[in-house]
Amino acid sequence: MEMRELRYFVAVAEELHFGRAAERLEIAQPPLSRALARLERELGVILLERTSRRVALTPAGAVLLAEGRAILGAVAAAERRTREAARERPLIVLAVKSGTAGELLAKLLDAYRAEPGAATVDLMLCEAHQHQRALRDGRADVALLHLPFDATDGLDYEVLHTERQVAILPGSHPLAGRAALRLAEVSALPELPMARWPGPDGSLPEGPGVEVRNLTQLFQLIALGRATVTVPESAGADLRRDLVAVPVLDAPPVTTVVAWPAQSRLRAVADLVRVAGRL
Structure with missing residues (x-):
């Protein structure tokens, strides 16, 4: 072979x-x-x-x-x-799904940068599931993953933060003024079908919703009245003005973890994980 x-x-x-x-x-x-x-x-x-x-x-x-x-x-x-071993200062690659964990990511990078002997962190911004693929195929040393959406088999991880989910709706939609919603209400909107994200294997779930691969694309489609979605609350923190985020009471919570390959022996990764655990 x-x-x-x-x-x-x-x-x-x-x-x-x-x-x-x-x-x-x-x-x-x-x-x-x-x-x-x-x-x-x-x-x-x-x-x-x-x-x-x-x-x-x-x-x-x-x-x-x-x-x-x-x-x-x-x-x-x-x-x-091997190439990086020739560098005077170590470098590690951190993979993150674009548009997620913004405040948490900023805190992590600032805190790690202040550590004595901190490595250079090369940030890899990814579309859906590319961040865990990069971690598994060696292009990234560490990643921020989101449970239950990302798989952690074969990886070690440290839990950083758990948050609720919100529905993203057009600001003009009748449900946009509600204090909270239920999943059944969000999924039963024929005019706003739930957007479909590719799974880890690249396949799409069945349904009438549009296919999306990143939050920028998704939010534009929602603003145009073509879709809706439930996302972690932090992903809806800095929405464009024509969108609103409404808490979904019975949506499963999302847990952000910092993950790395179980066989990793990089000191810089261990230091970054230690800093992340203090946040």
């Missing part, structure tokens, strides 16, 4: 779509399909079930995805950290 074939397979397994995987890899789709077929012949197993409408992992494919992520992550991390 070649490293190139493994990268190709992981991209397809995460996207569950050959077109998106080819775009992500910046190659044409036919050679990607041929490479995956060749990998299956070499291993003697079927990794992906393909139909005209969907791509799905087989049990063997799920195993190779987990192993492949670990291998590619280790290689990427080794390459990056």
